[in-house]
Amino acid sequence: MTDLVTFGETMIRLSPPGNERLETTTELEVRAAGAESNVAVAAARLGADTVWTSKLPDSPLGRRVTSELESYGLETAPVLSDEGRQGTYYIEFAGEPRGTDVIYDRADAAVTSAHAEELPTERIREAEWFYTSGITPALSETLEETTETLLWTARDAGTKTAFDLNYRSKLWSPEEAREVLEGLFEDVDVLVTAVRDAENVLGAEGDREAIARGLAEEHGFETVVLTLGAEGALACHEGEITRQSTFETETHDPIGTGDAFVGAFLAKRIAGGDIGGALEYGAATAALKRTIPGDIAVVTPEEVGGVIEAAESGISR
């Protein structure tokens, strides 16, 4: 039996080496990147039997995506299509005050036309968990409908559902996002969201504990996980609050930190861990991710365990 199915867009990420500018670079580094496959790889590497599904162009570019994801040990089950592009994004890294700059080039990606009927929904029905994020319904009207159908399908089959709000201002406004996302929440068991998105998009108010409790009550979530950036995370699970601070890390590439957190959180929950253990596992994996180039947490359970142990023993490695 599959532990976890995730669904969403995976792009090709193109970045100049070092601190070079996109305007002048003669070379781009190529990697696969997407919230739902980032989560899937982290979960798979940490012990969950995971499969990622999506819709990709039947081309070397589509194969570039699955090739990399499979290299991390993930099972992929994409639909291949002769229509639609391979979505890409360009990212230029720099320190402050220049900061990191992202240009999305994902319009008309093959995945934007993905209907639930063409996707391997039986894998979702048979799985323990299903995961997608708020990026998916934002990509097209078709995907809005597909996301709804997949979440309903999972619920209907007794598959638990986890959802990361993942608000992207380049895709829609807070108002548009709120309307669509709140319509999806009835089929969601576990909501993960940055606290600022809870405020800006969902209109949550009050201190963090109040926000978590409020969301859980309003939408009937079994679990709400608020991510707090440098301050860690806070969960409200069946009415109980748990807090988790971050682990110290020297950041090499911050992209994908949240996805690493969620993937590890789910892997630990699937393995029977309690909320506190899952938050800690997520935070340790997130700290490791930040040392690794690319969007994806190429880690091992031993490494994550080592981070937790080292912190507990108060000894820096």
Next chain:
Amino acid sequence: MTDLVTFGETMIRLSPPGNERLETTTELEVRAAGAESNVAVAAARLGADTVWTSKLPDSPLGRRVTSELESYGLETAPVLSDEGRQGTYYIEFAGEPRGTDVIYDRADAAVTSAHAEELPTERIREAEWFYTSGITPALSETLEETTETLLWTARDAGTKTAFDLNYRSKLWSPEEAREVLEGLFEDVDVLVTAVRDAENVLGAEGDREAIARGLAEEHGFETVVLTLGAEGALACHEGEITRQSTFETETHDPIGTGDAFVGAFLAKRIAGGDIGGALEYGAATAALKRTIPGDIAVVTPEEVGGVIEAAESGISR
């Protein structure tokens, strides 16, 4: 006064290093590439006062294109837009039997919405020559209309027009191409076309001389230049036939050979050369281009002259 204005799409070309496959590459080389800017750079470097115009996204990717073109000494005059993507193409190089593989990702490029009114048409009216190719009207209905307007504008102002048929089977069928292109020919003075496109697209028949003469007569072209691949080129100019063989070359990157030929041909015509001299200049520049990575003929007049001299003296350099 400007000698030559060219108009058309310039893409970002992305290619894996060496013989690597797109499916597995971790790196892409980045270059600017487009028939009309390829022609413009070749002409500019060989002495013609040339300007290239187009429509580009107002982004680091759009600037990547002008940055590279300006680096070759070309004047660029693009319209910048907040709408539309930067077109790209992926190219994987290999010897036979694998061959070179191209994936276009140019749909919805900013240029596809370029209207004549927003372009610097006064530059065309003041110029001696205007050049575009059959790729341009194939990209969108708007561009079909724009191409027609620009050719008419040139003619109206006494600017000579050169047009490379440049048939691309990934953009339209021979029938679609023929209908549109023949509509444009009344405003074209110089037609350049591969002989096989003359046959497949325009339905030309007979031997090469007959094809060149036939096209010239049917559409009233002052000059028809047929490119013949390894066999060189043949021109029918005011009823007179001139032939040009190719110069020997060791091919490193064949893309852009035809554009190098046209750019050099036009530069020589602008400088007062006769048809035979212009064909020879084009063929020598094309031979140099094949030794240079990228779509663009980064050459000097001295180098082109040297190729011609060396061949004449029968001495290999």
Next chain:
Amino acid sequence: MTDLVTFGETMIRLSPPGNERLETTTELEVRAAGAESNVAVAAARLGADTVWTSKLPDSPLGRRVTSELESYGLETAPVLSDEGRQGTYYIEFAGEPRGTDVIYDRADAAVTSAHAEELPTERIREAEWFYTSGITPALSETLEETTETLLWTARDAGTKTAFDLNYRSKLWSPEEAREVLEGLFEDVDVLVTAVRDAENVLGAEGDREAIARGLAEEHGFETVVLTLGAEGALACHEGEITRQSTFETETHDPIGTGDAFVGAFLAKRIAGGDIGGALEYGAATAALKRTIPGDIAVVTPEEVGGVIEAAESGISR
């Protein structure tokens, strides 16, 4: 049901870029390489449901191997071990007269201690075909025994067995090889061998047809495939001779040509192809392989089909 199981060592291949020398290089390119995984990837990409098994160190180096193999779409089922090294080989590429130079550093690799009992023999029993090569028994006494057991296990279960002689003079002498290999042949259905190895190692004599027939008769092989280098291949299948010439190719990296041939041959046989079709499919895949960096034929069925069609139509692509 699995179509094909292969077993053997996969090394990490380390090669200086371009024509650089090992003695002076500051950089090495890293790839996974091994006859049995080369065959497995080729077969898997060409449609056969294939799994590769071996024994690897439980380390980042062992994972480097599976990571790359999985990236090509192959299922891997290695045993992981805390004992034994990751085998490597260094390869320096150059044209003649320097030639290509190989340094094996594979002694005490984890795989050399692999016993049949720890390997997934049930996968072999359930599969249609099993494949290994003459490199495997040459690596250690344990592997000599394991090879024998696996071939017997396959036969016992009705799984067909294919075996590539793959003589390596750095591993054993022709005499040692002959003694061991001939002991294995009773459980082999399909023997593939370079004709010069048939002569030097097995003592075969006569013209090629006679050699193929002789080997088939002597050891009761259903099929003998002789590879003839630039002259192609020749098979004796159930007493009938079939010949196949090579396809023209521009060689970028010749390593793994034979493995690409065998993988494609087996994929076509598994798909129901006759011997002639399988030889042709193998030869076309081998031609493509030579254009691809690394040991492995990263190809698609469409590409292999295209090579055959192009050759049939007499048209170079």
Next chain:
Amino acid sequence: MTDLVTFGETMIRLSPPGNERLETTTELEVRAAGAESNVAVAAARLGADTVWTSKLPDSPLGRRVTSELESYGLETAPVLSDEGRQGTYYIEFAGEPRGTDVIYDRADAAVTSAHAEELPTERIREAEWFYTSGITPALSETLEETTETLLWTARDAGTKTAFDLNYRSKLWSPEEAREVLEGLFEDVDVLVTAVRDAENVLGAEGDREAIARGLAEEHGFETVVLTLGAEGALACHEGEITRQSTFETETHDPIGTGDAFVGAFLAKRIAGGDIGGALEYGAATAALKRTIPGDIAVVTPEEVGGVIEAAESGISR
């Protein structure tokens, strides 16, 4: 009308990648670099109609310089010469205590023989501003004379003149510098100098305000800008003092920080900004420059504006 003309040497900068040492590197990164072209690019990118002039060898190396400068959108107007080398400098980057090491190899560069008569002085006469720096007269006796002539030409035509003291101890002693530079000051409107050069070379004394006022009074400068390293800058303009602190930055490549400051300062002054606004604009551009590899501030007005806004709003981007 041209806003700004700059004149000075541009070198080819050669640097080992990463922290590698010149003594052992197998590779050098290549960039164009020179105080006056650094200033020119910064000014041009920030809206000033700028042209850079110099004397370069008529060779691929000379073209390497203009090629890169034009790629940033700068107009170049160099004199080309068959005499004289292309100046280069080698730079090895490292953290403390090794520090950054520079080796100049600029003797006998083509520019050292540049006479005012061969330079496009009409461009200077027609421009609003002219800029050069104290490096230029230090390079040769000819250039000492040329610098004097150009500054006089500018003044004579009503073109404002800006001059950065830019003392280089590898080129001359403080005493030699003082004698030459003070002779030039009568034709300078705006002097920029590091405070330590004002002290060491010009013998200025007192606190910073006193130094700025003193220089302005002594030489009749309209504006004196003292750069203070990490403490920012201080200007005395028509007797009034303005201070500017630095913006926070994560330094990737510090070379060219001062030139970025000056280029942006001039662009803002040309656009009508007051001294305070110009200092702020300069400081923000300098902060961005430090995140960019190479000597040159490849920035946009939007980026510079964004740095200022972010600092004002107290929000880190």
Next chain:
Amino acid sequence: MTDLVTFGETMIRLSPPGNERLETTTELEVRAAGAESNVAVAAARLGADTVWTSKLPDSPLGRRVTSELESYGLETAPVLSDEGRQGTYYIEFAGEPRGTDVIYDRADAAVTSAHAEELPTERIREAEWFYTSGITPALSETLEETTETLLWTARDAGTKTAFDLNYRSKLWSPEEAREVLEGLFEDVDVLVTAVRDAENVLGAEGDREAIARGLAEEHGFETVVLTLGAEGALACHEGEITRQSTFETETHDPIGTGDAFVGAFLAKRIAGGDIGGALEYGAATAALKRTIPGDIAVVTPEEVGGVIEAAESGISR
């Protein structure tokens, strides 16, 4: 006369670029690395007439080692052998919490069979100093014996001996190490050891001064140098204690810091420096080393002197 002979294994170090993981890298950087050659290069570059000896495979890989060592100006005198591998190690660099990961692949290296008789012992006898480290006897029983013989040989000839404890937990246990090492100490004049190894391996107790004094007294060392990580070093020489703090440094590659310290310490002692001067010279060289990629301190006496002067003058360069 030779100032210093060192003996020990030099490996080929293979590291992914940047922060990449071994599991997924496509490229490895190649360098020579080994405690005793690290020490030898540092000493040689700082003025000591130094020769390094070892046993290497007679292959391009063995030559890769000597090639790099000779490039730093070191004299090498290895025995070449047709038996035994070239030892390698893989190192993956990352910040915390991932940390730096090392995989040794040095078993059965040619050096493990090196007997004293085949080594150039006359060079040791004629030298002023001999140096090896605790890694050497840990590599094989043969090397345990060889180390003992070489130290005895040196002593017997009046050559001073220096020994770095260099405990490696991947090679042996503290107990095994202690037994072997204490047997060697009677022929050692100068012991260098990290204080934590003194405690864990040798069972030293008390504060640092007590540990140094205790070791000196127990084993009759003329000098004991304790390295204290970020806290610097402490020496007990003929009963007198000297302390040395570290110099500030921006770490690029920390590997080999201790060896740089020892090499410079010995060079200064050989040049007649006192213990305090030698410790300071060692600490300054160690600080420089940390800015340099690779295991080896590619420095000059001018640079080391510059670090000391800059610190004394309180002026950061």
Next chain:
Amino acid sequence: MTDLVTFGETMIRLSPPGNERLETTTELEVRAAGAESNVAVAAARLGADTVWTSKLPDSPLGRRVTSELESYGLETAPVLSDEGRQGTYYIEFAGEPRGTDVIYDRADAAVTSAHAEELPTERIREAEWFYTSGITPALSETLEETTETLLWTARDAGTKTAFDLNYRSKLWSPEEAREVLEGLFEDVDVLVTAVRDAENVLGAEGDREAIARGLAEEHGFETVVLTLGAEGALACHEGEITRQSTFETETHDPIGTGDAFVGAFLAKRIAGGDIGGALEYGAATAALKRTIPGDIAVVTPEEVGGVIEAAESGISR
């Protein structure tokens, strides 16, 4: 005793990767290159006890040269100087008709001021052979005198002298060269020259045999070796003619072919080989050189022997 001393300039060679143009490259590959050190390395690697001397700047660039030469196993004995530059040359590789383009930037190199008195002439006096080439006296008047002195010194001490004419049209005219070189010939035992230089510079006439005989007689050379490009070489030794054809080779980098020939020729002569054997050894080494990037023949005696054997046995490796 030293077998061979060579004296001459070694430059830093800077070349764009692949077929890139100098005008647009962002990267240069760095190598040491110079006729006399090329010869010295080839001779040293093939068994001759060789030392190269020259004058270099006392800088990281000067050390870059010795570092690389020592890495090939050559002993270097340069004089270090605070005056004079490090000579460089830029080389752009391409196939025909573009061809390979060289830009020398060697004026005022430190070596141009080298006087015989500061060079290690005692090494020449003690050596069996001394070698320099016609490039050396062309570099400066000082070097013209120094070359004369060194050749005389060698003769005076009974050291045999070998001299390669190595005419460089960028350094002097044929007439200038002839006058200087013929003045040196009285102290030369072995002259090597391309046949076309013998004709163009020395005015030799007749067929090749006549040219070789004529030069030998006119100047009293013991040996004259004419190199004939693709046709091999021809020697006149003590009146007897020997011919040598070239070995087949796939050219990767042709620079330094002649120096590899000379270095191997001298090594074989030093080892007691006859003229025929030395020519064959030279030709085989030259063939290997062409497969190796850079100016220098990084070869082994086994490889050279292998080339000769393979050719003799008629078997391609």
